[in-house]
Structure formats: structure tokens, C-alpha cells
Amino acid sequence: MFYPSKKTNFSIIGFLAISGAAAGLFFYMRATGHTPETVVEQTGEAGLGTFTIAMIFLPLAGLPATPFYMLGGAAFGTGKFILVTTLALTVNLTIAYFLGRSVLSPLLEKSSWKVGEKAERLWAKRYSGLYIFLIRIGPGTANMKDYFLGSLNAPFRKYLAISWPISMVYALGFIIMGDSAYVKNIVGIIFGIGLISILAIIFYFIKKKLRRKIEGKWAS
Secondary structure, three states: OOOOOHHHHHHHHHHHHHHHHHHHHHHHHHHHOOOHHHHHHHHHHOOHHHHHHHHHHHHHHOOOOHHHHHHHHHHHOHHHHHHHHHHHHHHHHHHHHHHHHHHHHHHHHOOOOOHHHHHHHHHOOOOHHHHHHHHHOOOOOHHHHHHHHHHOOOOHHHHHHHHHHHHHHHHHHHHHHHHHHHOOOHHHHHHHHHHHHHHHHHHHHHHHHHHHHHHHHHHO
16 A cells, blocks of 8 residues: 655645645636736735735746736836846746745656656756756746746756746846836837847747757767
């Protein structure tokens, strides 16, 4: 008979807690008719401190981070909010990674797919940073990918060094665009959209090139 260890029990409880928080947020928004934008607006009315805490933790439960970026610059000033976003992103990425590592990783280790062993061999390879990059720019919400990389025990320094710049450039584009839209600055709006578009185009071509490179390595 299988008796789960304390580590496994903690993982199950943690997984249920995260899933419960996400489900609770979803049903609250459905029941009250709130959208992500209205939730962000309400937290913004409570002040910068509350807004920052919400920006760190609500995306962990599935709320998109984009409305925070769009409204934060206009509400608190672009320069100040960029500094706040720098801190909030670092904390959010770190929490998401270690939640994935502490909650999901033990569950994957118990699976019949031997995910842990395969991931360990993956990160030992020379091009491990490329795999992190490909996962980071792949489909899915930002924190979903953070949980996934944490669950695979990706090297934390490489994870943060790759994830943070990507997330920050994305955030900057929306901060500039949101603040510019508030003051009706057409140039700023175009610049923000252009920054996000250029980032998406660069990622597309890098992703295409890296996939070919990795496929070539596997074939050889």
C-alpha cells in the first residue's frame, strides 16, 4: 500500500491551495461581474502599496498582469511605476518559480513519466538556457510557464536571467502605452505598441532559429 510522504502531502495541499485561489478569484469575478480591469482599478484606488501587492500575487492566481501595466503608469506616474514594476516582477517571478519547485516538482517525481530524471539531464546540457528561453516565449500565461520551469527544477539563476528581461520589456511597452493613452499622447501609444510588436517579431525569429539549432543537435 502506498503511503504518501510529508513532502507529497505538502505538495498536494499546496496544489489544492493554488487551484482553490484561482477558482475563487474566477468565481468571484463571474458572480460580481468584475473584469480584470475593474479589479485592478479597485486595487489602484487603495494606493500604490496595495496595488503593488496585488500585482505580485493576483497573477499567481491567474489574473492577467497586463491591466496592471496599462493602468499603473497613468495612476502613479510612469517613472515611479517602472521602479515598482521592477521590484514586483522580481518578487512575482521568484515566488512562482519556487511554488512550482516546492508544490509541483514532488508530484512530477512521483509520476510514471520520470519527469524529474529527464529534466535533470536536460539542464545538464550545454544549451539549457535555450530550453528555458523557448519555454518562456511559448504559449501559456506568464506564471503558468514560471510554475512549469520551477516544477522542472530549471537552474534558478538562468531562469531569472532569461525570464526577467523578457517580462520587463513586455511590461514597459504596456506601461508606456497605457500612460500615453491616458494623456492622449499618440507618439507614446505608437512607441508602446511598436516596442511590444518588435519584441514579438524578434522572439518569433529567435524561436524559429533556436528550434532548428536544437533539432539539428538532436539529429546529430
